[in-house]
Amino acid sequence: MSSKDLHTQGLMQLAEGLENGDFTAVELVTALLDRIQAHDGELNAFITVTADAALQAAKRSDELRRKGDGGVLNGLPLVHKDIFCTRGVLTTCGSRMLENFVSPYDATVVRRMADAGAVMLGKTNMDEFAMGSSNETSYFGPVKNPWDLACSPGGSSGGSAASVAARISPAATGTDTGGSIRQPAALTGTTGLKPTYGRVSRYGMVAFASSLDQAGVITRSAEDAALLLGVMAGFDARDSTSIDHPVPDYLAGLGRPLKGLRVGIVRQHFDAGLDEETGSAVREALSVLEAQGASLTEVDLPNLDLSVPTYYVVAPAECSSNLSRFDGVRFGHRAENPEDLLDLYCRSRGEGFGAEVKRRILTGTYVLSAGYYDAYYLKAQQVRQLIADDFRKAFADVDVIAGPTAPSPAFRLGDKTDDPITMYLNDIYTIGANLAGLPGISIPCGFASELPVGLHLVGPHFGEEQILRTAHQYQLLTDWHTRCPEGYA
């Protein structure tokens, strides 16, 4: 393999190449830093590029390898969504509020990846505080979709998805509160995994909605996602919601054929509101699974229609509480010449947060305020229970639930910014998994209007092995995940 082609390889191939001595980590990292230079001007996928630190880390990993040492990701490059705290490196969360924030510590996800030998190339652009589905709420400007620069890559992990789709990085971390890994993965033709709530530590991940947030990855294949999940997953005493549950060998289970797999189909997922070509691509993908011996069964999620309104009560409520820490006193943006303490708080926050973040804080404050708590917040947590029960019942009969990830392919930048509800409805198929704490993955399964379409697979709690295996078996039979946008080959 010539060093000219290194950017085209996934993590598993790169690991093999490094092991065989076909190229060094320094050569690999240099090639990818060159890709960033060449392409990030048009994509705006990065907020910070850590070129010097990446080359240093690559050198160290080459030295370790010469000694026969090094972790499972030794020398493998990746990028982190700028929501993960990175010691000594800018961590902005896409916000003016944290424009100059240098984290004094590493997120557990960042630490575990680095300890396994991964080399961080930089920090990726995102919707401000992960609130958005198009990357247009970033203080640092929107990310462009490599499949069509006039389109959004989705969000909030849009920079991560665009960098993987454009063959700039073989893998990226992301976070998913309502679809923020899976929807951009669908819109950019990449593989995006959101694990079970509590599977991966949230320590050092800037909090948006703590009962929904979960870290995951965007990669070029399910196999690469399985490799990274094995490193990221596991109990962390520093996250009080981390769950102490054994971490299986996610790669080991991928080879099991699909014969006997029970796949649930949700009828409402194919109702009006789903783009026709997107629906055809997804149905075609389902027939591929069926041809491999999987059985398709219709399952009913009667409260699914209420998932988006439920989410837009629960998530803003938690956001308004979490974001109260940004006060202009200890860190973050501070207004000039405050008249008094109240003015310092109100103006620092008013200037530091963008319009969508303000809307969510206000919505959350409203639904939690005296007289409204029962009607909104309590009610939403009850409906959330109903939605979780629907999934619980469905998973008594099926192993995975399959459907579209997003109702349509990538939309044009600016198309959905006028009406918040139109934007929110983009996450209609993904939000249920967050409300119920379930793992989900989006994998490329075709094209609509020449833009990628994602197939969404949801599993029961800690069912990552099942959805990864289904995705991997599908990817053995299809080549959608290997398709590359023009100009980025």
Added chain:
Amino acid sequence: MSLDKDQVQHIAMLARLRVADDEIAETVDKLSRIVDFVDQLSQADTTAVVPMAHPLDAAQRLRPDAVTEPDERDEAQKNAPALSDGFYLVPKVIE
């Protein structure tokens, strides 16, 4: 409009968030749309449904009351906008 300007200003004060004069009309409009949208929840029959406290029904874990973290105040305070002798500075609160 389910919300008016005064209500939005009141919520903004509760949230300690300044909404500039030129942002207020749009904020009232969009927040009203969001509130109307989430009002759908009132249709759901939730009689006797226990509100969800945790997606996996897990309980809050407790840890032993022991000092485990080192003092990293100096490192953390590098991000502070205004400091004096290790203290955070704010406008005078007591006359």
